[in-house]
Amino acid sequence: MDDNMNDSAPALRIDGLRKHFGRPAVDGLDLTVRRGELYALLGPNGAGKTTTLRLVTGLLAPDAGTIEVLGVDLAREPAAAKMRMAYLPDEPLLYGKLKPYEYLEFVAGLWGVRADEAAPRAQELLDWLDLSRHAHELTEGFSRGMKQKLALAGALIHQPQLLILDEPLTGLDAAAARQVKDLLLSHVAGGGSVILTTHILEVAERLAQRIGIIRDGRLIAEGTLDQLRERTQGGSLEEVFLQLTAAS
Amino acid sequence: MMSAVGSGLWLLRHELRLFWYGAGSGKGHGAGRRPGLGTIAAVALVWLALHAVGWLAMRNLADVPVGDPRILLAATALLAVSGTFMLSTAIKSSVLALFERGDLDLLLSSPLPSRSIFSVRLAGVVASTAGIHLFFLAPFAHGALLHGQWRWLGVYPALVGIAVLCACAAMLLTLGLVRLIGARRTRVVAQVIGALAGALLVIASQSYSLFERQWQGRMRELLGGMLGPDGVLAAGSSVWLPARALLGDPGPMLALAALAVAAFFLTARHTHRFFAVGLQLSASTGSSSAGRKAVPVRPRFGRSLFDTVVIKEWRLIVRDPQLISQVLLQLLYLVPMCFVAFRGDGLHVPAIGAGLTLLASSLAGSLAWIALSAEDAPDLLLVSPASPGALRRAKLAAAVMPVLVLIGAPLLWLVVRSPLGGLVLCFTASAAVLGAGMIVFWCGRPGVRSNFRTSGKRGFVMNLLQLFNSLTWGALAWLLADATSAPPSANAAIGAGAAFAVALLTLASAWLMRQPRDRAV
Numbered sequence: 001m002d003d004n005m006n007d008s009a010p011a012l013r014i015d016g017l018r019k020h021f022g023r024p025a026v027d028g029l030d031l032t033v034r035r036g037e038l039y040a041l042l043g044p045n046g047a048g049k050t051t052t053l054r055l056v057t058g059l060l061a062p063d064a065g066t067i068e069v070l071g072v073d074l075a076r077e078p079a080a081a082k083m084r085m086a087y088l089p090d091e092p093l094l095y096g097k098l099k100p101y102e103y104l105e106f107v108a109g110l111w112g113v114r115a116d117e118a119a120p121r122a123q124e125l126l127d128w129l130d131l132s133r134h135a136h137e138l139t140e141g142f143s144r145g146m147k148q149k150l151a152l153a154g155a156l157i158h159q160p161q162l163l164i165l166d167e168p169l170t171g172l173d174a175a176a177a178r179q180v181k182d183l184l185l186s187h188v189a190g191g192g193s194v195i196l197t198t199h200i201l202e203v204a205e206r207l208a209q210r211i212g213i214i215r216d217g218r219l220i221a222e223g224t225l226d227q228l229r230e231r232t233q234g235g236s237l238e239e240v241f242l243q244l245t246a247a248s
Numbered sequence: 249m250m251s252a253v254g255s256g257l258w259l260l261r262h263e264l265r266l267f268w269y270g271a272g273s274g275k276g277h278g279a280g281r282r283p284g285l286g287t288i289a290a291v292a293l294v295w296l297a298l299h300a301v302g303w304l305a306m307r308n309l310a311d312v313p314v315g316d317p318r319i320l321l322a323a324t325a326l327l328a329v330s331g332t333f334m335l336s337t338a339i340k341s342s343v344l345a346l347f348e349r350g351d352l353d354l355l356l357s358s359p360l361p362s363r364s365i366f367s368v369r370l371a372g373v374v375a376s377t378a379g380i381h382l383f384f385l386a387p388f389a390h391g392a393l394l395h396g397q398w399r400w401l402g403v404y405p406a407l408v409g410i411a412v413l414c415a416c417a418a419m420l421l422t423l424g425l426v427r428l429i430g431a432r433r434t435r436v437v438a439q440v441i442g443a444l445a446g447a448l449l450v451i452a453s454q455s456y457s458l459f460e461r462q463w464q465g466r467m468r469e470l471l472g473g474m475l476g477p478d479g480v481l482a483a484g485s486s487v488w489l490p491a492r493a494l495l496g497d498p499g500p501m502l503a504l505a506a507l508a509v510a511a512f513f514l515t516a517r518h519t520h521r522f523f524a525v526g527l528q529l530s531a532s533t534g535s536s537s538a539g540r541k542a543v544p545v546r547p548r549f550g551r552s553l554f555d556t557v558v559i560k561e562w563r564l565i566v567r568d569p570q571l572i573s574q575v576l577l578q579l580l581y582l583v584p585m586c587f588v589a590f591r592g593d594g595l596h597v598p599a600i601g602a603g604l605t606l607l608a609s610s611l612a613g614s615l616a617w618i619a620l621s622a623e624d625a626p627d628l629l630l631v632s633p634a635s636p637g638a639l640r641r642a643k644l645a646a647a648v649m650p651v652l653v654l655i656g657a658p659l660l661w662l663v664v665r666s667p668l669g670g671l672v673l674c675f676t677a678s679a680a681v682l683g684a685g686m687i688v689f690w691c692g693r694p695g696v697r698s699n700f701r702t703s704g705k706r707g708f709v710m711n712l713l714q715l716f717n718s719l720t721w722g723a724l725a726w727l728l729a730d731a732t733s734a735p736p737s738a739n740a741a742i743g744a745g746a747a748f749a750v751a752l753l754t755l756a757s758a759w760l761m762r763q764p765r766d767r768a769v
Contacts, residue, residue: 057631083633102563118549
């Protein structure tokens with residue numbers, strides 16, 4: 001999987017990214033996610049977080065700018081770039097009439113994962129996310145949290161190096177949120193990278209190595225939590241966030 | 249009209265507003281938009297045209313005596329068909345009004361009496377049930393009125409009365425069915441009733457001509473005896489009371505109206521509690537998988553992309569009873585076709601071929617729309633590294649293969665019985681199936697699976713191309729199969745050539761009008 005990969009390239013590099021929907025949704029965004037890093041992208045509603053992620057995953061075409069995933073240019077080699085990443089939107093991409101195993105079979109098939117890799121991986125993910133006892137039920141009867149966990153299992157079945165998550169903890173109960181957070185930390189500990197958006201600042205505060213704050217499609221601040229605190233003389237991330245988004 | 253906030257009348261206005269908004273989207277509830285002026289004008293024009301037809305049709309019928317058994321028989325048949333359709337519509341409306349609109353939690357948690365809520369919902373079901381029938385039948389009554397025959401206005405109380413009875417029965421049936429099988433399957437039952445009504449209508453309309461001449465004579469004789477002055481179906485028989493109500497006979501009309509009013513108030517009075525209980529129960533049985541024992545899956549990873557997509561599509565179709573019933577109910581229309589094909593003097597290969605071709609084309613078009621256009625998770629496919637072309641080809645194959653298998657057996661039988669004709673039909677049916685699939689492949693617009701019967705298949709151009717595809721290959725099947733048994737006439741040869749040319753032109757048009765795909769990168 002890594003044969004053609006540039007080892008020194010960051011997990012994600014965005015340069016001068018622009019997207020207009022009548023008004024600028026993403027406006028000259030530059031952003032880098034390092035390998036083995038969990039990067040949290042924060043911003044008020046309508047700041048351009050989801051649009052950025054949809055541009056990175058190839059769901060939207062940018063008006064300008066470049067996106068590289070582990071050194072692979074998304075525009076030039078979309079299939080190669082997509083092989084290396086996975087996307088989990090805020091609304092899980094599931095089929096109500098499929099059972100979890102069948103869903104994972106399908107996703108593994110889309111990414112061309114070999115059977116000897118996919119089968120144990122599926123079992124491991126379902127066990128980890130506490131879905132094994134529901135593995136033979138149709139997902140249409142699942143709760144929001146179960147659907148979100150299954151979608152996450154689908155995102156991880158091909159062992160992507162870059163995981164792109166849009167509000168991954170929305171609607172999850174405490175136990176499910178804990179499971180997802182543990183899984184993300186494990187992914188990062190294993191050398192993978194994560195970029196996520198969230199409105200739950202505590203998640204960013206506790207999980208992210210670096211935090212980017214976006215407003216009106218532009219990155220207005222970036223750094224570790226301590227760096228952001230220094231910049232604003234703030235206390236908690238909430239205070240930092242409110243100061244930065246109000247000041248800009 | 250002013251009404252106190254929170255009163256039953258106020259709630260009725262709210263219902264009417266939702267109905268009006270829903271009319272624009274064809275969804276029957278408030279999720280849509282108001283009908284545009286163009287739609288209103290088009291509907292008004294159709295209604296005016298129906299009045300013209302009604303005026304012409306009623307010129308000779310208007311003064312037919314109510315006691316004429318032939319008229320009573322025709323009116324009874326009309327009511328039977330309308331009633332069956334009404335029951336089907338009423339069940340669907342009941343499921344929608346009670347269990348799928350999702351606003352009853354709000355209404356029941358408000359201080360409004362649940363009896364008022366239920367009465368208004370029942371009135372809404374009556375309106376949606378009677379509306380379409382009145383739209384088509386009232387112009388005939390108005391036509392008769394223009395000829396001086398006021399009694400035909402009995403259509404109004406008769407149809408509304410029957411709609412009320414159907415709505416009451418449907419409400420009770422729905423509450424019972426939802427308790428037993430859940431809301432989704434109850435909708436399937438409603439669809440099956442509707443489709444059966446449609447198939448019965450076709451069969452009934454053909455039944456007389458399907459019998460051989462000697463049987464036709466005996467039937468005429470038998471019916472004549474029954475309808476005669478001393479027969480069981482004489483003009484005075486109580487069997488004709490609904491028909492008499494329809495024809496404006498005051499006594500039966502008043503009796504039907506009284507029965508309908510009583511049924512409405514009794515249903516509203518005694519079932520509102522039952523309704524609330526049913527609503528709560530539906531929460532636990534609403535999901536079609538709830539309560540069903542999970543069948544263990546043997547996971548099988550490592551399939552090719554093609555196999556993965558095809559199997560996923562088949563699983564989604566087979567597990568959706570509502571969808572599969574909508575698609576497969578088209579097979580019901582094979583029944584009258586079989587009667588035509590096998591009656592009397594033996595096998596009618598051209599009729600079978602044309603019917604099979606039309607059916608296969610229609611089925612393939614439906615399945616292709618479901619697989620290609622009604623993808624539940626399009627973003628998942630777009631973010632995957634799989635080639636969009638390969639995915640769409642696999643989806644097309646998933647739609648086409650079951651149809652080819654389904655028509656394979658009858659085609660094989662035809663090849664055995666009539667080799668040349670059978671082979672010709674293999675060609676036309678396969679071409680029709682592939683053509684229907686390719687039209688969706690090129691021109692299908694994204695839609696929602698649950699909207700299969702309503703707005704889901706929207707796209708005037710695609711539907712028109714599908715129609716041309718079905719008709720041209722069907723006509724070609726008929727003409728070519730006919731030509732295998734006897735030398736074709738010059739007109740038949742020209743017709744076959746024209747049909748083939750139009751079929752190819754249809755496909756070429758679909759290719760030229762193909763939709764740009766929305767893959768960004």
